[in-house]
Amino acid sequence: EKKIAIVGMPMSYGQPHPGVALGPDAVRHAGLTERLRQLGLAPEDMGNMEIGTGERTVDPETGMKNLHQVAEACEQLAAQVDRLFGQNFFPLVLGGDHSMAIGTIAGAAKHFRNPGILWIDAHGDLNTPETSPSGNIHGMPLAASLGLGAEPLINLYGSAPKIRFENIVLIGIRDLDEGEKRLIRERKIKAYTMHEIDRAGMKRVMEEAIAYLRERADGVHLSFDLDSLDPSEAPGVGTPVKGGLTFREARLAMEMLGESGLIASCEFVEVNPLLDTKNQTAGRAVDLIAALFERMR
Ligand code: LYS
Numbered sequence: 001e002k003k004i005a006i007v008g009m010p011m012s013y014g015q016p017h018p019g020v021a022l023g024p025d026a027v028r029h030a031g032l033t034e035r036l037r038q039l040g041l042a043p044e045d046m047g048n049m050e051i052g053t054g055e056r057t058v059d060p061e062t063g064m065k066n067l068h069q070v071a072e073a074c075e076q077l078a079a080q081v082d083r084l085f086g087q088n089f090f091p092l093v094l095g096g097d098h099s100m101a102i103g104t105i106a107g108a109a110k111h112f113r114n115p116g117i118l119w120i121d122a123h124g125d126l127n128t129p130e131t132s133p134s135g136n137i138h139g140m141p142l143a144a145s146l147g148l149g150a151e152p153l154i155n156l157y158g159s160a161p162k163i164r165f166e167n168i169v170l171i172g173i174r175d176l177d178e179g180e181k182r183l184i185r186e187r188k189i190k191a192y193t194m195h196e197i198d199r200a201g202m203k204r205v206m207e208e209a210i211a212y213l214r215e216r217a218d219g220v221h222l223s224f225d226l227d228s229l230d231p232s233e234a235p236g237v238g239t240p241v242k243g244g245l246t247f248r249e250a251r252l253a254m255e256m257l258g259e260s261g262l263i264a265s266c267e268f269v270e271v272n273p274l275l276d277t278k279n280q281t282a283g284r285a286v287d288l289i290a291a292l293f294e295r296m297r
Pocket of ligand 1: 098125127132133134135140175176
């Protein structure tokens with residue numbers, strides 16, 4: 001059995017709200033290590049990655065915000081995740097805004113012939129600088145991993161693409177920009193919106209998603225954005241969207257994924273304690289991480 005390595009990624013350059021850099025420590029304070037120990041696991045906490053403190057910038061040509069700060073931090077994270085895989089750890093990365101996924105995925109992708117991604121999020125994060133309404137890179141990481149977007153992001157820690165269109169599944173989607181909708185349609189990306197979850201139920205959606213990824217990928221990374229949950233259960237996120245997953249749906253998803261034995265690495269992102277109420281969003285992150293690992297054996 002693999003040992004879990006916890007890595008904090010206090011990334012905030014992918015979005016504008018102060019506080020998301022405190023996410024990893026908020027999740028630790030919500031009792032992450034203790035919960036995993038209660039499950040008989042012995043996680044090793046590698047501490048937080050160093051993030052630059054450079055001034056915030058906007059590229060006048062593309063409108064992208066803090067491009068080089070994001071790229072540099074993601075490069076470091078990719079190297080750390082790569083190293084942890086090499087040492088036979090299961091990387092559990094805590095965010096931090098979702099732009100960090102560019103780094104996690106770049107590091108994890110090195111270890112598989114056919115890496116897959118399960119992306120649980122209210123958003124598609126499939127924007128490029130051309131389609132982004134905001135210039136915020138936390139709306140772009142999945143596109144970047146697929147090889148679409150700014151050069152410093154797509155070629156980070158190895159050449160593009162890190163992952164193939166047919167090897168990703170999105171779940172929980174309910175707020176897409178026009179360009180993202182077009183991309184999903186044109187590239188036939190497997191995506192379960194809230195509408196589909198309401199119709200089929202989470203059990204059926206997860207059975208399909210797991211079977212789909214098992215057929216295609218030899219290792220799957222889970223990228224879990226806490227804004228996939230309904231804001232009534234997880235208010236501490238920068239871009240909340242009504243009509244999200246209940247805690248029970250999300251927990252069932254984690255239990256089924258754990259049982260599947262498919263997941264090789266994971267990240268839980270966008271926890272922002274300054275926007276939260278009594279650290280409950282970090283608490284839900286801990287509950288969901290525990291639900292994932294409880295059944296993984
Ligand atoms: N789609 C929006 C954007 O690109 C929101 C992204 C939110 C990511 N957590 O800015």
